[in-house]
Amino acid sequence: MKILVVEDDKTVGQYVQRGMEEHGFHADLVGDGLEALRLASGGLYDLLVLDVRIPGMSGLELVRTLRDRGLTSPILMLTAQDSVEFKVQALRAGADDYVTKPFAFEELLARVEALGRRPKELAPPVLQAGDLVLDTGTREVRRGGEAIDLTPKEYAVLEYLLRHKGRVMSRTLITEYAWDFHFDPGTNIVDVVINRLRKKVDAGHDRRLIHTVRGVGYVIRD
Amino acid sequence: MATIRGRLTLGFAVTLAATVAALAGALYLERRGSALRELDRRLALEADLAVQFLGQSYILLGRVVRRSVPAIESARDTVPVERLQLEPAVAAYLEGVRDFLLVADTAGRELYLTETTRTLSYPVIERLLALAAPGLGATEGTLDASGDQGPIRWHVRRLPRDGSGIGAVLAAAPTSDVPFGPAELLRSIALVSPIVLLGSLALGYWQAGRGLRPLQQMTEELEAITDGRSLHRRLAVAGQARDEVSRLGATVNGMLARLEQSFASLRRFTADASHELKTPLMVFRAGVERALTHPGTPPESLEALDETLDQINQMSELVDALLTLARADEGRAPLAVEPHDVAALVTEAAETAEILGAEAGITVSVERPTGPVVLEVDASRIRQLLLNLITNAVKYTPAGGQVRLGLEDRGWQVAITVADTGVGVAAGDLPHIFDRFWRADVARSRTGDRAGAGLGLAITKWIAEAHGGTIAVQSRPNRGTTFTVVLPRGHAPAVAPGSEPRPA
Numbered sequence: 001m002k003i004l005v006v007e008d009d010k011t012v013g014q015y016v017q018r019g020m021e022e023h024g025f026h027a028d029l030v031g032d033g034l035e036a037l038r039l040a041s042g043g044l045y046d047l048l049v050l051d052v053r054i055p056g057m058s059g060l061e062l063v064r065t066l067r068d069r070g071l072t073s074p075i076l077m078l079t080a081q082d083s084v085e086f087k088v089q090a091l092r093a094g095a096d097d098y099v100t101k102p103f104a105f106e107e108l109l110a111r112v113e114a115l116g117r118r119p120k121e122l123a124p125p126v127l128q129a130g131d132l133v134l135d136t137g138t139r140e141v142r143r144g145g146e147a148i149d150l151t152p153k154e155y156a157v158l159e160y161l162l163r164h165k166g167r168v169m170s171r172t173l174i175t176e177y178a179w180d181f182h183f184d185p186g187t188n189i190v191d192v193v194i195n196r197l198r199k200k201v202d203a204g205h206d207r208r209l210i211h212t213v214r215g216v217g218y219v220i221r222d
Numbered sequence: 223m224a225t226i227r228g229r230l231t232l233g234f235a236v237t238l239a240a241t242v243a244a245l246a247g248a249l250y251l252e253r254r255g256s257a258l259r260e261l262d263r264r265l266a267l268e269a270d271l272a273v274q275f276l277g278q279s280y281i282l283l284g285r286v287v288r289r290s291v292p293a294i295e296s297a298r299d300t301v302p303v304e305r306l307q308l309e310p311a312v313a314a315y316l317e318g319v320r321d322f323l324l325v326a327d328t329a330g331r332e333l334y335l336t337e338t339t340r341t342l343s344y345p346v347i348e349r350l351l352a353l354a355a356p357g358l359g360a361t362e363g364t365l366d367a368s369g370d371q372g373p374i375r376w377h378v379r380r381l382p383r384d385g386s387g388i389g390a391v392l393a394a395a396p397t398s399d400v401p402f403g404p405a406e407l408l409r410s411i412a413l414v415s416p417i418v419l420l421g422s423l424a425l426g427y428w429q430a431g432r433g434l435r436p437l438q439q440m441t442e443e444l445e446a447i448t449d450g451r452s453l454h455r456r457l458a459v460a461g462q463a464r465d466e467v468s469r470l471g472a473t474v475n476g477m478l479a480r481l482e483q484s485f486a487s488l489r490r491f492t493a494d495a496s497h498e499l500k501t502p503l504m505v506f507r508a509g510v511e512r513a514l515t516h517p518g519t520p521p522e523s524l525e526a527l528d529e530t531l532d533q534i535n536q537m538s539e540l541v542d543a544l545l546t547l548a549r550a551d552e553g554r555a556p557l558a559v560e561p562h563d564v565a566a567l568v569t570e571a572a573e574t575a576e577i578l579g580a581e582a583g584i585t586v587s588v589e590r591p592t593g594p595v596v597l598e599v600d601a602s603r604i605r606q607l608l609l610n611l612i613t614n615a616v617k618y619t620p621a622g623g624q625v626r627l628g629l630e631d632r633g634w635q636v637a638i639t640v641a642d643t644g645v646g647v648a649a650g651d652l653p654h655i656f657d658r659f660w661r662a663d664v665a666r667s668r669t670g671d672r673a674g675a676g677l678g679l680a681i682t683k684w685i686a687e688a689h690g691g692t693i694a695v696q697s698r699p700n701r702g703t704t705f706t707v708v709l710p711r712g713h714a715p716a717v718a719p720g721s722e723p724r725p726a
Binding site for chain 2: 009011014015016018053080081082087100101102103104105151152153164167168169170171172173176179183184185187189191192193213215216
């Protein structure tokens with residue numbers, strides 16, 4: 001799937017572009033409204049990620065023009081404005097969804113995936129680590145064939161770690177994913193959930209899957 | 223009285239009462255003076271006539287006074303007394319005098335009293351006789367005979383010693399005898415003035431109302447304008463009339479114009495601030511998050527990066543809270559409502575509460591209806607409300623305490639309660655806990671917790687009120703705190719239908 005990222009801020013633009021590429025998308029980055037209009041009109045892209053404030057042409061104008069020209073690809077808008085009136089404007093102009101800045105990459109990715117209707121093989125519904133299996137479709141978790149009963153937060157934390165198997169995920173990243181983006185518990189709530197997960201997932205098994213990286217966070221390894 | 227109308231009416235009434243009282247007083251004094259002058263003229267005339275009559279009688283008869291037969295006349299007389307008296311034939315003429323008339327001899331002793339005069343009490347007669355004594359200068363005056371007759375006016379005429387034996391003639395009359403006397407006038411005034419006052423009170427009330435009607439109208443118009451969304455409207459001011467009310471109207475209009483302007487610039491500011499503050503935060507975030515998830519980042523940097531990301535999140539939260547409250551002040555509440563199962567939101571929050579509680583050694587319990595409780599809400603805002611109240615409860619409850627989470631469906635409304643057995647809030651602090659940037663004594667929270675920016679409860683209150691609901695708090699120091707959020711069913715927030723849910 002080809003994605004056009006329109007964002008004039010280089011740091012944010014590259015963050016989105018590289019993140020998308022790491023998740024198997026092809027992403028091009030432009031920083032100008034008119035350039036974006038020229039590229040997108042060609043119909044080469046399956047999805048557009050569009051910042052509202054861009055030079056050359058405003059994001060809303062760009063959406064309206066593209067829709068007038070018959071472009072049907074999904075458009076996701078990035079905005080610093082979270083007022084409802086703005087969101088309504090964006091959606092009426094022809095955008096399909098929006099993400100409010102500052103956003104976590106996971107959120108953007110989830111929305112891009114939802115809009116992009118990715119082919120099944122690119123988003124395996126079953127995550128695995130060793131003999132631990134997590135089915136994202138049915139939300140069933142098994143280890144060595146034995147079903148494990150998890151609470152919603154435990155499931156969310158485990159799913160996040162499994163999605164990034166082999167990579168150390170920091171406490172803040174895990175908190176962001178499993179809870180509302182704005183939630184600040186003031187304590188390391190993740191540690192409690194991980195302890196419980198260990199009891200359910202690792203206890204009674206010789207091979208431990210969940211590992212602590214001191215001072216940083218956690219990682220799941222095969 | 224609270225209203226200007228009432229005060230004006232009262233003012234009228236007091237002024238009028240004072241005027242009536244002054245008028246009555248002046249009238250009373252005038253009337254009393256003229257009645258007394260009348261009386262004086264009469265008494266002077268009577269005395270003069272009596273003197274004239276006695277003088278002529280003496281000339282005609284040669285004798286007006288005779289010696290009486292000695293007799294014991296009163297208890298004071300020890301031997302028979304021989305007295306002088308007026309010739310009965312002469313005296314008979316004097317009986318025709320209407321007022322008291324008294325004739326005294328040259329030594330000031332009684333010669334004759336008319337029939338009516340004899341009805342006076344002995345002490346009064348004595349005092350009148352004393353006034354008729356020779357050698358005294360005064361020819362008229364008032365005798366205060368209170369207790370008997372009331373004040374008595376008198377006129378005395380002293381006769382020259384012409385051998386007739388008559389020393390003085392005194393005419394007197396009580397002032398109460400004066401027709402339409404002062405006392406009567408006072409009674410009339412007392413009777414009439416309440417009626418006049420009541421009538422004028424009613425009239426004054428009506429007039430004040432009439433005079434204040436333009437103000438009343440202006441108040442109603444202003445109420446319609448200041449509901450927050452109609453600042454572009456202005457008061458209707460009559461162009462020509464340069465009276466006080468239209469000047470006030472013009473002043474208020476000028477104020478409205480400035481108010482509209484500053485609201486517009488505030489709106490511009492919050493929009494700009496959203497962008498100016500959130501874009502750099504996004505840039506921070508992008509950099510830190512990439513570094514944090516990049517496989518090549520050395521592990522020793524990860525801890526610092528994670529702490530930075532956490533700080534960025536807090537900063538983002540603060541910016542979001544400030545902008546939300548700023549917009550709420552303008553009456554533009556960015557809420558996106560959709561039907562949601564509030565019971566599910568409570569259950570979800572309960573799990574977090576239980577995790578937080580487990581870490582802090584606090585028991586968490588939940589009480590909710592078994593079925594779904596569907597309500598038109600902004601789910602992410604209600605989630606924020608629940609988590610704010612829960613983290614707050616856990617923060618201020620010592621280990622071994624309890625936090626109870628409750629949801630009650632009352633049909634027309636839904637009540638959410640978060641109760642703890644924590645340190646509570648001092649009664650003096652209770653009215654301030656929803657204030658922005660207000661913080662309880664930091665020492666009261668469990669140690670090790672990070673102090674928030676002090677916007678959590680302000681935002682929580684805004685969320686409840688933006689849903690048309692209320693938030694209430696009950697607390698007793700060292701016994702615990704209970705927050706109760708009541709959300710109405712069927713409340714339509716100011717947000718247009720068809721708006722999308724805000725991204726979670």
